[in-house]
Amino acid sequence: MINIAIMGYGTVGSGVVEVIGRNQDVISQRAGDKINVKYVLDLRDFPGDPIQEKIVHDVDVIINDPEIQIVVEVMGGVEPAYTFVKRCLEAGKSVATSNKALVAKHGAELLSIAREREINFLFEASVGGGIPIIRALNSSLTADRIEEITGILNGTTNYMLTKMFYEGAQYDEVLKEAQDNGFAERNPEADVEGYDACRKIAILSSLISGQQVDFEDIYTEGITKITKEDMIYAKKMGMTIKLLASSKRDGDHLHAIVAPALLGSEHPLYNVNGVFNAVFVNGNMLGDAMFYGSGAGKLPTASAVVADVVDEAKHLHRNIMTMWKNEKLELLPIEDTQKRFFVRISGDEDMRREETEAAFGSVTFVNVEGLENEFGIMTEKMTEGSYRKIAEKFDGILHMIRIEE
């Protein structure tokens, strides 16, 4: 029997208890031993809940119990999770976590402690919920140099953009509806401003480079400025708009960005709708691959956490995670990235055609019925720096959205 402790009895924590309970037989078989939840750490009590007898309020009970070999951290937030996890690892206990904030900030250090102790720090559920992208990078795509990883990593914003695309709704309406349905929080900032996706792509960028990528360095733009009108243009061009978190290799460096992007219908991420997440990967040998699934939700996330527990149970005294060094990777400045831009411009197209081409060079004009006194253009490929220089001096730019290709 392998005894584990769960730190945090919120949505994911109770999901972990449920998954272990319901799939006990297959889990024991795969782990090679029965997994027993011995403690659940929470500040609260849960009278009447079957786990009440396992509730402890003091983390030292867990850390000092030599019977506990694996600890699940599903409290969220950097502190006290960081202190607790570090102490568990130092006490020789493997840790599985779903906590993206913790992993983005302290992943390199916690991995190195686990490596020294020949135990494991795993975090499959921290990116893409139930999508097994981290284990894929760590143990499946090992023959490849990963050239690109681009994901739809936030279910809330994808749900909202899907609604805007298919129903022609405005941002404020869909946000309210998402909040009413429980798909968005009352304070939606972490989702709609792209902060959540940013931490996740920071983790993936660190894994594909083997170095520390600080999330603070990643250019991040949310979806709060995306309008119904933008979606009308997107449809006209045979595209959709998604919040993409992306990391692309350029020599030994990476370009990383979180921003809404226009996506053509042939792109594997085009059809990822609703609360689903997906991660597109390009390897220099493998070519294109994509992983799709539930990016959040109690049971899918808990399923990923428990899969990490199973892996840790199978590797109790053997470190299995590829290294992610503490050494910081400098990202390339966003000004140097090359792409095409879609720009909405106010005024009459015929009147401004010459001026627009003089400024942006060769462009494709886009018009949609019902949107008067404005027009759209798609530029040729140029650096973001060049675009910014032009845009600074050009009157009447209503909105710019990058085009993903």
Added chain:
Amino acid sequence: MINIAIMGYGTVGSGVVEVIGRNQDVISQRAGDKINVKYVLDLRDFPGDPIQEKIVHDVDVIINDPEIQIVVEVMGGVEPAYTFVKRCLEAGKSVATSNKALVAKHGAELLSIAREREINFLFEASVGGGIPIIRALNSSLTADRIEEITGILNGTTNYMLTKMFYEGAQYDEVLKEAQDNGFAERNPEADVEGYDACRKIAILSSLISGQQVDFEDIYTEGITKITKEDMIYAKKMGMTIKLLASSKRDGDHLHAIVAPALLGSEHPLYNVNGVFNAVFVNGNMLGDAMFYGSGAGKLPTASAVVADVVDEAKHLHRNIMTMWKNEKLELLPIEDTQKRFFVRISGDEDMRREETEAAFGSVTFVNVEGLENEFGIMTEKMTEGSYRKIAEKFDGILHMIRIEE
């Protein structure tokens, strides 16, 4: 340094040499040691090729060399691959293979030899080429009971069906074009009759059940009877037609089938086009997930083989593959599976409406312009056995295609 031998220097074998050569640095880093190709077994010589000096014609050179720790088998076919692989494993060498015929037929036995010897027999590339579905089932989706696995597992037929759907071409034309482009073989039977997909779903079915599923037991229907007209009906219904290989749990048993199926546009496999493969998985905790990528091709397949070599290098004396027992799993009879059926019927709809409803019960009629003297129906859900009983006695059935939901 870890010495390996490659058995077979065809497309995949030369791809393995290329992947190891080009990505030497990342591969060594992840394997924890340099991977060196010491021998290449082939009946032919390759004068002028850098591997010529490594060519051996006798498998005993490999088997008797204690320096060889890992063997790559990419010859294809059951024999002599089976004899060679078994001897390598018995000599304590881990084996990585892309050979679906070998794995479908002898997987259980070869896995059990590897397990006894504390070495590994891995076969990621045998299903879905570069898509890491086997490692996902073995080490990522371990907290779940897998309820369904449905894949587009053959690139040739998917390329053909995609062409037929988008270009309105007939079967014979696209087959010829696929052959001219090298996407289909001169003798295309293994692909178009579904035999290739059948072996692959047999492997996946064995892995999700943990028991031997014999490919001979799986009902298999190819795409040779799919016509341009079927595609016109599919479009009219907002669907497409794909060759699906599927395994669905029903209690402790599985329903398995390979057959063309109608698929609605919301299904994650709907947009998998051209030579790409994809595998849809439903877990009882995870919900829906999908894995997408290159199902074949020299480098994607070689990338998967080399990833297995890396995993074997990291686990030289430790068995990591979940068990797949020799004990045979009886599949449920196809007559007991429940689904809706699309049926094309000759004659005039108005004249045959009453008779059709009397036979099939409540149905949805489908008509397409330009197809005279025939009509289509979609039945309600019924067992295949019931459908067959009705169809036997019903005159003028032109074609039946199952509907996947």
